[in-house]
Amino acid sequence: MKTTVLPSARADILKQIGYFIDLGLDPVADRFLAAVRMAIDHVSNTPHAGSPRPMKNRRLLGLRTWSIGGFDEIKLYYLVTDDELVIVRVLHGCRDIKGILEV
Incomplete structure (x- = not known):
């Protein structure tokens, strides 16, 4: 199955890495x-392993989540089609997830 990481998810990952580096936590990054x-x-x-998440935004119907190991408050948000897995965002649970995703 082809996997695509959207630019928004890449930006989320880089932002989190930058946060750890700014705190002087390079090994954590x-x-x-x-x-x-x-x-x-x-x-x-195993694309259907993640928990489904109900969404109002029709483009995100079928959105699933999966925790990042060792960083359980940070989750992958992804969509699965017949031939592609799309990583939409990588967000910390303290963020306004619905507000970010439902835009």
Whole structure:
């Protein structure tokens, strides 16, 4: 299955890495990036494992979530089609998830 990481998700990942680096937590930033890669690999291999999330935005019908290992408050938000997995966002649970996704 083809996996696509949208620019919005890439920006989320880079922002989180930058946050850790700004705090002087470079090893945590490295661990986070590795954990994101592992999570993406996991959902690419088992795309329906993530929890479905009800959405009003019709473009996001079928949106699923998967926690980043070791960073359980940060989740992948992704869509699955017959031949593609699309990583839409990577967001911390303290953020306004509905407000961000329902735009």
